[in-house]
Amino acid sequence: MKQKTVLHNLLLSLGAILCSLLIAAGVMLLVGYDPLEAYSALIEGAFGSKNAFANTLSKSIPLLFTGLAVAFANKGGIFNIGGEGQLYAGAMASTVTALMMQGAPRFLVIFCSFCAGMLAGACVGAIIGAAKIKLQVNEVVVAIMLNYIIQYFTSYIVTYPLKQEGAMTAQTVDIGANYMLTKLIPKTQLTTALLVAVAAAILLFFFFKKTREGYHIRAVGENKSAAQAAGIPMMTTAILTMGISGALAGLAGTTEVFGKMGRFIDGFSPGFGFTxxxxxxxANNHPMGILLSALLFGILEAGSMKMSYSAGISTSMVNVIQGLVILFVATPNIIRLIKRKKGES
Known part of the structure; x- marks a missing residue:
């Protein structure tokens, strides 16, 4: 039964991708572009060389972390739309930690900075989880409010007290090349952050399969009333769920700082938390599936520029494809929800 469900979800995702590409191709034809030329350029931009593939993988890393963050919360029946705020909190906390530890051994600085980034994201997530259970406040409302608060707060910090002197943009001073993550391929932005992200996906897979806490989170997500009747602590589970979810989103920001930017730059995220x-x-919230879905979105992002200047098609077409994919994946669930509501009435 479980294998059939996995196969069904896989076919649904593949079908959604195929339908999205076909519809996008139809739109291109209508406005006078060659879809084959466009998709060829897209693939070449993502896989055309070793450096191009490294760029694709690099763009997948923050999406891997934020995808895992959203999936983890969803497993516990909580919708984490606050990944963007948690990402910024993690990036700022890790940057400040690294700047305060200048001169310390490389491993110690990276370790402490990553812990600080995860802790900052976890604290933001835990607030959302606690508010949902203790105050009965919708998590979406709290998360959106915190997104704005954190983004404006970090913007203030990097614009005034921590701004690099003489810099044209709002950014901190460099954390130092010595503290950057090791590059997997020289002269690219692909770093060991990829290994951290893959390891996180594997750990989450086994967390939900093998641990008591993972079982509690899944039980609450599948049937809250039954889980409560079975004695599973709602408050503890909600805080744990959103704490770990927030920590994963915090890692997305931390790895952007230590893998690419080398500093905190105001507005550095193009919407990683929402993507x-x-x-x-x-990926239907499956940790292993997220490895593939993050790669797909990385391919679209990395190949969009090549598609733009080779085929003359706006990079916005990639956003259209992404939106269509989600529409097709979500449609069956929406239909089931409507039918269930009609049945209840």
């Missing part, structure tokens, strides 16, 4: 929702939906 993570799409990544999780496409």
């Amino acid at each position: 993570g929702i799409a990544v999780a939906v496409l």
Whole structure:
């Protein structure tokens, strides 16, 4: 039964991708572009060389973390739309930690900075989980409010007290090349952050399969009333769920700082936290599936520029494809929900 469900979800995701590409191709034809040329350029931009593939994998890393963050919360029946705020909190906390530890051994600085980034994201997530259970406040409302608060707060910090002197943009001073993550391929932005992200996906897979806490989170997500009747602590489970979810989103920001930017730059995220929702939906919240769905979105992002200047098609077409994928994946669930509501009435 479980194998049939996995196969069904896989076919649904593949079908959604195929339908999205076909519809996007139809739109291209209508406006006078060659879809074959466009998709060829897209593939070449993502896989055309070793450096191009490294760029694709690099763009997948933050989406891997935010996708895992959203999926983890979804497993516990909580919708984490606050990944963007948690990401910024993690990035700022890790940057400040690294700047305060200048001169310390490399491993110690990286370790402490990563812990600080995870802790910052976890604290933001835990607030959302606690508010949902203790105050009965919808998690979406709290998460959106915190997104704005954290983004404006970090923007203030990097614009005034921590701004690099003489810099044209709002950014901190460099954390130092010595503290950057090791590059997997020289002269690219692909670093050991990829290994951390893959390890996180594998750990989450076994967490839900093998641990008591993982079982509690899944039980609450599948049937809250039954889980409560069975004695599973709601508050503890909600805080744990959103704490770990927030920590994963915090890692997305931390690895951007230590893998690419080398500093905190105001507004560095193009919406990684929100794209993570799409990544999780496409993978049906499965940690192993998120490895593939994050790669797909990385391919679209990395190949979009090549598609733009080779085929003359706007990079916005990639956003159209992403939106169509989510629409097709979500449609069966929406139909089931409507039928269930009609049945209850």
